[in-house]
Amino acid sequence: MTAIAPPVASAQRVRARPDRGRQGWVRRAPLLPALVFTIIVTQLPFLLTLWYSLQSWSLVRPGSEHFVGFANYVAVFQDSQFWTAALNTVILTVGAVLIAMLIGIGLALILDRKFLGRGIVRTLLITPFLVMPVAAALLWKTTLLDPTFGIVNWVLRPFGIGHFDWISQVPLLSVMIEMIWQWTPFMMLLVLAGLQSQPKDIVEAAGVDGARPLQIFRELTVPHLRRYIELGVVLGAIYLINEFDAIYMMTQGGPGISSTNLPFYIYQRAFLGFEVGQAAAMGVVVVVMTIIVATFALRLIFTSFSGTEQAA
Amino acid sequence: MMARSITAEPELTTAAPGRAAVRPKRRRNNTWVGIIGWLLGILFFFPVLWMVITSFKTEAQAYTNTPQFVFTPTLEQYKTVFASGIWPYFANSAFATIVSTIFVLLLATPCAFALSLRPVKKTRDVLFFFISTKMLPIVAAIIPIYIAARNLHMLDNIFTLVILYTAMNLPIAVWMMRSFFLEVPGELLEAAEMDGAPLRRTVTEVILPVVAPGLAATALICSIFAWNEFFFAVNLTATQAATVPVFLVGFISSEGLYFAQLCAAATVATLPVILAGWIAQRQLVRGLSFGAIK
Numbered sequence: 276m277t278a279i280a281p282p283v284a285s286a287q288r289v290r291a292r293p294d295r296g297r298q299g300w301v302r303r304a305p306l307l308p309a310l311v312f313t314i315i316v317t318q319l320p321f322l323l324t325l326w327y328s329l330q331s332w333s334l335v336r337p338g339s340e341h342f343v344g345f346a347n348y349v350a351v352f353q354d355s356q357f358w359t360a361a362l363n364t365v366i367l368t369v370g371a372v373l374i375a376m377l378i379g380i381g382l383a384l385i386l387d388r389k390f391l392g393r394g395i396v397r398t399l400l401i402t403p404f405l406v407m408p409v410a411a412a413l414l415w416k417t418t419l420l421d422p423t424f425g426i427v428n429w430v431l432r433p434f435g436i437g438h439f440d441w442i443s444q445v446p447l448l449s450v451m452i453e454m455i456w457q458w459t460p461f462m463m464l465l466v467l468a469g470l471q472s473q474p475k476d477i478v479e480a481a482g483v484d485g486a487r488p489l490q491i492f493r494e495l496t497v498p499h500l501r502r503y504i505e506l507g508v509v510l511g512a513i514y515l516i517n518e519f520d521a522i523y524m525m526t527q528g529g530p531g532i533s534s535t536n537l538p539f540y541i542y543q544r545a546f547l548g549f550e551v552g553q554a555a556a557m558g559v560v561v562v563v564m565t566i567i568v569a570t571f572a573l574r575l576i577f578t579s580f581s582g583t584e585q586a587a
Numbered sequence: 588m589m590a591r592s593i594t595a596e597p598e599l600t601t602a603a604p605g606r607a608a609v610r611p612k613r614r615r616n617n618t619w620v621g622i623i624g625w626l627l628g629i630l631f632f633f634p635v636l637w638m639v640i641t642s643f644k645t646e647a648q649a650y651t652n653t654p655q656f657v658f659t660p661t662l663e664q665y666k667t668v669f670a671s672g673i674w675p676y677f678a679n680s681a682f683a684t685i686v687s688t689i690f691v692l693l694l695a696t697p698c699a700f701a702l703s704l705r706p707v708k709k710t711r712d713v714l715f716f717f718i719s720t721k722m723l724p725i726v727a728a729i730i731p732i733y734i735a736a737r738n739l740h741m742l743d744n745i746f747t748l749v750i751l752y753t754a755m756n757l758p759i760a761v762w763m764m765r766s767f768f769l770e771v772p773g774e775l776l777e778a779a780e781m782d783g784a785p786l787r788r789t790v791t792e793v794i795l796p797v798v799a800p801g802l803a804a805t806a807l808i809c810s811i812f813a814w815n816e817f818f819f820a821v822n823l824t825a826t827q828a829a830t831v832p833v834f835l836v837g838f839i840s841s842e843g844l845y846f847a848q849l850c851a852a853a854t855v856a857t858l859p860v861i862l863a864g865w866i867a868q869r870q871l872v873r874g875l876s877f878g879a880i881k
Binding site: 299302303304305306308309310312313316317318319320321323324327382385386388389390391392393395396397398399400401402403404405406407408409410411413414415417418419421423424426429456459460461464465467468469503506510513516517519520523524537538541542545546551554555558559561562565566569572 | 624650651654706719733750821861872
């Protein structure tokens with residue numbers, strides 16, 4: 276994937292040598308608008324966030340801003356609610372990603388087999404991912420998980436669940452269920468792409484040689500799928516760590532802060548508490564944490580799809 | 588649907604007696620896999636189906652202890668939704684989606700070209716940079732963006748959303764378009780260069796025909812993300828520039844949580860993207876994996 280059409284590239288480079296500088300800019304020109312735009316819109320705000328995080332600044336008191344150094348960071352690290360939100364973020368992200376992946380693998384294995392109406396089933400299965408997150412969260416909160424009129428409790432009633440109030444009794448789990456429902460199709464699609472890219476002749480040869488299906492799955496399919504699963508986990512985590520819509524719509528982070536994750540907590544601090552400095556400091560802490568995960572993730576994506584595939 | 592699939596499965600097995608005889612066990616297994624597949628498919632789809640079903644009920648029918656599957660459908664809820672003024676929100680969403688997607692394609696296509704067919708030095712670094720912007724949490728940027736928009740008098744302005752959605756989708760589009768450019772056969776390009784064809788002709792006659800389906804797929808993926816976006820919309824808009832997701836929130840807080848009504852509103856809000864996604868299914872994986880998976 277990182278290999279860049281070598282024959283064309285080298286032919287170009289040879290011819291480009293005489294007037295290298297000009298040629299270089301001709302090549303760079305198509306790239307620049309997108310690059311400059313992205314730097315301005317995405318990097319500038321982060322620099323400002325860094326600056327704001329060193330200020331004491333409340334939006335409700337104009338002119339209140341003044342430099343306080345690292346005081347906001349000290350406050351953030353001493354804020355037990357921040358750590359609760361951090362823990363919730365980890366639980367939500369890890370739980371949702373792993374469960375969605377496990378179900379996704381199961382569904383992909385089913386879709387990899389030929390059966391009548393497979394295309395329709397595939398279409399049905401990807402639909403949850405397409406539903407507007409705000410609408411999906413609303414659906415789960417009301418018609419599905421409502422204690423009295425929700426269809427989930429109606430289905431579970433014979434098992435003695437009764438009028439269980441999901442949203443207020445197990446808010447984090449309710450949000451996680453919604454996230455799993457939305458993200459399982461994503462995992463399924465990636466794993467299915469992996470399964471379908473598996474060379475069929477090798478699998479068939481193994482079958483002819485008398486390998487049992489379970490053996491083929493363990494020895495051939497799982498190693499081949501590994502990088503697809505890794506990619507799914509990494510990309511899923513990147514999106515789900517930022518989850519906001521489901522929490523905003525279903526629980527508003529409550530009861531108390533029991534289902535507040537970091538994005539929602541920072542949002543509350545900034546837009547309901549108007550504490551710009553503190554919210555910015557939290558933002559910086561989150562960015563640093565994400566960078567640690569992302570550096571690892573980036574390398575994973577690049578190496579596993581650059582063609583240097585390992586046997587196991 | 589279920590009944591049909593169950594009865595139809597055995598027919599499939601008997602349809603090809605020769606091959607079925609070779610591997611009868613495998614065939615029978617596939618019948619079971621099919622049945623399980625259909626059951627799970629319907630289970631996952633059910634919340635969406637239930638949303639659509641509920642949207643055709645009266646509130647009294649929606650609030651029953653035992654869910655009603657058979658009832659006389661009514662369009663009452665849809666009338667309420669459209670009477671409550673959803674159109675301006677729809678127009679805003681459509682504008683933000685279409686215009687940002689056009690910007691994304693205009694910026695991403697030349698950029699992807701410079702990162703694939705005529706690659707610049709440090710192509711790898713640039714690609715890294717683009718994808719890394721997707722990994723930084725938006726919450727950390729929202730405060731300066733809010734303050735900048737306020738100071739520039741661009742709060743509640745649809746162009747603010749257009750700019751942000753363009754930035755949000757640009758990395759996906761660059762990676763995705765690049766993966767399509769890399770599919771342009773090298774021999775064709777070389778042949779065109781041997782003939783001394785000018786760059787513009789090479790682009791329109793050799794590259795574009797191969798890449799055109801990629802443009803369409805990229806546009807669809809970007810549209811889906813822009814249409815569904817909520818975080819920027821809810822924080823940066825109020826009455827003038829609010830989009831459909833914001834309408835949904837406002838609708839339930841002004842009208843109250845009435846199941847049938849909110850299901851109708853949610854159906855209207857969600858339908859365009861579901862249809863687009865069904866059409867773009869084949870390209871969905873590619874977009875979602877930043878072009879890593881074809």
